[in-house]
Amino acid sequence: MRTATRRKFWRTVQTLIIVIAAAVMIVPIVWIFMAAFKSHVDVYQLKLLFKPTLANFAAVFAEPYKLGDKLINSTIVATVTVVIAIPVATLASYSFSRFRLRGETTMLVMILATQFVPAVVIVLPFFVMFRDVGLLDTRTGLVLVNLAIVMPFAIWMIKGFIDGIPIDTEEAALVDGSTRMQVIRNIVLPMAAPGLITSGIFCFIIAWNEFLFALIITNKDAVTLPIGLALFKAEEGDLWNLLSAAGIIIMLPMFVLALIIRKHFVQGMTMGAVR
Amino acid sequence: MASIRLKNITKRWGDFVAVDNQSLDIEDQEFLVLLGPSGCGKTTTMRMIAGLEEPTEGEVWIGDRMVNDELPKDRDVAMVFQNYGLYPHMSVFDNIAYPLKIRKSAPKARIPELVRKAADRVELLQFLERRPRELSGGQRQRVALARAIVREPQAFLMDEPLSNLDAKLRVTMRAELKHLSHELQITTVYVTHDQIEAMTLADRIGVMNDGRIRQLGTPDEIYNDPANIFVADFIGSPSMNLIQGAVDRNCFVTAGGQQLTETPASDLDRAVLGVRAEDIAVVRLGSTDVDARVYAAENTGENVVLTLQLGEQRITCKEDRYLKFSINERIGLRFDSSKTYLFEPDSGARIRQ
Numbered sequence: 001m002r003t004a005t006r007r008k009f010w011r012t013v014q015t016l017i018i019v020i021a022a023a024v025m026i027v028p029i030v031w032i033f034m035a036a037f038k039s040h041v042d043v044y045q046l047k048l049l050f051k052p053t054l055a056n057f058a059a060v061f062a063e064p065y066k067l068g069d070k071l072i073n074s075t076i077v078a079t080v081t082v083v084i085a086i087p088v089a090t091l092a093s094y095s096f097s098r099f100r101l102r103g104e105t106t107m108l109v110m111i112l113a114t115q116f117v118p119a120v121v122i123v124l125p126f127f128v129m130f131r132d133v134g135l136l137d138t139r140t141g142l143v144l145v146n147l148a149i150v151m152p153f154a155i156w157m158i159k160g161f162i163d164g165i166p167i168d169t170e171e172a173a174l175v176d177g178s179t180r181m182q183v184i185r186n187i188v189l190p191m192a193a194p195g196l197i198t199s200g201i202f203c204f205i206i207a208w209n210e211f212l213f214a215l216i217i218t219n220k221d222a223v224t225l226p227i228g229l230a231l232f233k234a235e236e237g238d239l240w241n242l243l244s245a246a247g248i249i250i251m252l253p254m255f256v257l258a259l260i261i262r263k264h265f266v267q268g269m270t271m272g273a274v275r
Numbered sequence: 276m277a278s279i280r281l282k283n284i285t286k287r288w289g290d291f292v293a294v295d296n297q298s299l300d301i302e303d304q305e306f307l308v309l310l311g312p313s314g315c316g317k318t319t320t321m322r323m324i325a326g327l328e329e330p331t332e333g334e335v336w337i338g339d340r341m342v343n344d345e346l347p348k349d350r351d352v353a354m355v356f357q358n359y360g361l362y363p364h365m366s367v368f369d370n371i372a373y374p375l376k377i378r379k380s381a382p383k384a385r386i387p388e389l390v391r392k393a394a395d396r397v398e399l400l401q402f403l404e405r406r407p408r409e410l411s412g413g414q415r416q417r418v419a420l421a422r423a424i425v426r427e428p429q430a431f432l433m434d435e436p437l438s439n440l441d442a443k444l445r446v447t448m449r450a451e452l453k454h455l456s457h458e459l460q461i462t463t464v465y466v467t468h469d470q471i472e473a474m475t476l477a478d479r480i481g482v483m484n485d486g487r488i489r490q491l492g493t494p495d496e497i498y499n500d501p502a503n504i505f506v507a508d509f510i511g512s513p514s515m516n517l518i519q520g521a522v523d524r525n526c527f528v529t530a531g532g533q534q535l536t537e538t539p540a541s542d543l544d545r546a547v548l549g550v551r552a553e554d555i556a557v558v559r560l561g562s563t564d565v566d567a568r569v570y571a572a573e574n575t576g577e578n579v580v581l582t583l584q585l586g587e588q589r590i591t592c593k594e595d596r597y598l599k600f601s602i603n604e605r606i607g608l609r610f611d612s613s614k615t616y617l618f619e620p621d622s623g624a625r626i627r628q
Contacts, residue, residue, distance in 0.1 A: 166360070168357070168358045168360035169360045169361065171325075171327050171347075171360060172354065172356055172360030172361070172362075172419075173362070173373070173377075174326075174347040174348060175325055175326075175327070175347045175348070175350075175354040175432075176348075176373055176378075176422065177348040177374050177377040177378040177380075178348060178377050179346070179348065182377060186373075186377075187362060190364045191363065191364055
């Protein structure tokens, strides 16, 4: 009886902790979601019943905010980053995973070490370099910066997936008559696909949310969505309803991508290749 | 089909020597088994034939071509891996068809026919649409076999193909392999650490240790005429008794002073006598010069395995399963001098007279 009571008590405590943790994460999102559909006057009131409006969404895409331009910038920058990063990282990871390279460990650690440098430290050198070569306020500049940010991450992540592919499978393909490139195309890529998709989505999310560099090296033409949010600071205070509407637009693709990752993440990798 | 020749092959990784200046001639259509403990260099030797490993020194010949600089795909050998190495994202049909498709060695229209023929040989016809993960271990191994036999390679290389299967299936697959190799008549190199597989499948066995083939011969020669202590000890279960002693006036005398058996060898201060467990006969105490004490008697069902205390040493012998022994019982032993082997204790070499 006593153990049953105790177990019930702990069960309750657990539930409570989970509810609190979930609330901490979800409440702000719910608040933003509601604010995005509220009129300017309703925003500061915590009422759950209000007359929803789509006016905020119309406003953020109209002059003077023109969030559409930022949306296009963000989409292009994040997409191009992923399209370059994943193939390059895949080839790098494959080499790290399958060949014995001179100074392999050092190289891998160095690649990882670039992630230890606080972005704030290198943002100014980047600004100066980009100014000298005319990359300030360009999407190309942003893609370069984002590549520097996501590549180490992508290489390490994809290497993990390729390490998981049994070497026997590749050697079998070599003996069966494939060239190294055919092995990569016919065997490694299909088997690593869930990993490549997952890594691609992670890179997309990182590039999409990147704030610091975009803030410093863009000012007009190449401004991305996270920087665009700053536009909604007006003289009369923060325009919370517009900020929220823009927030929803930023979050929505992330939400969809997160769902896709979840599906691929749990998918088995080796799928009965060995034993 | 072709012969395979290794000329003074060496493989080193840094200071570690995996294969040490080894030469080997494998005849056309021969079934050669490389047998040895793990780490003896047998798999490395095979991988150098396949082209998956580059020899540090020496030459690999397949037929009349020196293939050192050829990629695995150009050597025209087929390999079966311990872990099968199947393509998990392809159906069984596509797995078997892959070598044909990638080599373009057969016209496209003939591929289904060839795949079905190979699948039929290993009784896989009803599984062609399945993925490897939907198959049992034995079936996966048969897919790997079918993928090897679907084309007619110069040689088969098999790297412990049965060691992931359970004991019962291993026996069945062993017989299938034997039958298949008889039908196909293709040069085969087979790597294993299982002496039963080696004895049953091989035309010739190369017993390897420390990167060298210690003896190369037919299963009969390996079992009945071991060239050194390593081979004598490695082959046979239980392994051969190795008794320390000396040769004195054409008689092998144990360290404890018992005269075991006659030997034609001249006098030696130190020698090792090898005798298999089944070649020692238990006799009535006192009817020979040798007596021993029963340390343990184990009935395996097939026979009784005795562990005996012979002076300072323990030996094993196999006796008829209907005999009963009690622990500490004293018994007499008879050694058949024609079934004993004399070895040099330091080098391990056989002493022949």
